[in-house]
Amino acid sequence: MALLDTKDVSINFGGLWAVKDVDFSIGTDEIVGLIGPNGSGKTTFLNIISGLYRATNGAVTLRGEDITSLRPFEIFQRGIARTYQSSRLCWDLSVADNILMGLYTKHKVGFADIIFRPKKADNEIYEFLQECMDMLSYFNPSLFKLRYDLTKNIPHIDRRRIEICRALVGHPTVLLLDEPTAGLNDEETMQMMMDIHKIKRKIKDICIIIIEHDMKVMERVPERIVVFNAGRKIAEGIYGDIVKDHDVINAYLGGAAV
Ligand SMILES: Nc1ncnc2c1ncn2[C@@H]1O[C@H](COP(=O)(O)OP(=O)(O)O)[C@@H](O)[C@H]1O
Numbered sequence: 001m002a003l004l005d006t007k008d009v010s011i012n013f014g015g016l017w018a019v020k021d022v023d024f025s026i027g028t029d030e031i032v033g034l035i036g037p038n039g040s041g042k043t044t045f046l047n048i049i050s051g052l053y054r055a056t057n058g059a060v061t062l063r064g065e066d067i068t069s070l071r072p073f074e075i076f077q078r079g080i081a082r083t084y085q086s087s088r089l090c091w092d093l094s095v096a097d098n099i100l101m102g103l104y105t106k107h108k109v110g111f112a113d114i115i116f117r118p119k120k121a122d123n124e125i126y127e128f129l130q131e132c133m134d135m136l137s138y139f140n141p142s143l144f145k146l147r148y149d150l151t152k153n154i155p156h157i158d159r160r161r162i163e164i165c166r167a168l169v170g171h172p173t174v175l176l177l178d179e180p181t182a183g184l185n186d187e188e189t190m191q192m193m194m195d196i197h198k199i200k201r202k203i204k205d206i207c208i209i210i211i212e213h214d215m216k217v218m219e220r221v222p223e224r225i226v227v228f229n230a231g232r233k234i235a236e237g238i239y240g241d242i243v244k245d246h247d248v249i250n251a252y253l254g255g256a257a258v
Pocket residue numbers: 013018036037038039040041042043044045
């Protein structure tokens with residue numbers, strides 16, 4: 001059984017089908033790339049999986065459980081975490097605080113504990129902080145030194161890493177990456193590709209869906225590629241086949257890739 005499945009997933013915005021009848025599945029330990037022209041529905045598809053948008057039709061299942069109507073935090077609690085195409089970090093908070101947010105649904109201590117059992121609350125925060133710092137050092141030991149700096153003062157690639165750390169601290173089983181190399185130069189893009197491979201080494205069995213325009217990344221990172229055009233899935237396969245597919249060339253790659 002696939003870990004995550006979508007069946008006939010569609011969403012309509014005022015008459016426009018932004019995503020239409022998409023069947024998709026991903027198994028444990030897999031990396032799948034998602035490509036397609038701007039406006040083809042890639043981000044919207046991730047928004048449906050992560051619960052930000054409710055599908056008009058169709059179903060999303062995680063380990064056989066229908067999660068189509070769950071709210072984003074419920075989906076996150078079940079192990080689907082994500083990053084965003086444009087940064088969703090709080091720039092006036094420290095690096096550590098931004099990553100700590102990724103654990104907000106994991107809190108066991110409540111309001112009463114904070115008043116009557118402050119030690120218990122302290123221990124939990126300490127544990128969480130430790131977890132965040134381990135994750136940060138794993139991606140970039142020098143970023144660890146900047147853990148109490150304001151996020152707005154951190155270089156762009158490291159802000160991308162902070163977002164990935166925030167998604168990973170809760171130990172998800174599915175990670176959704178929306179254009180993680182957007183705004184990075186070639187050298188940084190290479191580093192980000194290595195980081196994505198590091199995720200696989202750090203979190204056993206995690207599966208990753210990655211939206212990406214850079215075909216170098218698509219060649220080297222995912223095992224399989226899914227292509228969207230005008231809200232529909234038009235092709236699916238390994239990189240070598242996708243770049244030769246006529247529908248994909250017409251819709252997205254143009255003459256350059258062949
Ligand atoms: N909340 C929304 N309201 C109306 N239209 C939307 C909304 N979100 C996305 N769309 C539309 O859905 C289409 C797909 O957008 P998107 O998923 O962001 O494309 P991609 O990520 O492939 O570039 C676009 O036409 C976009 O304008």
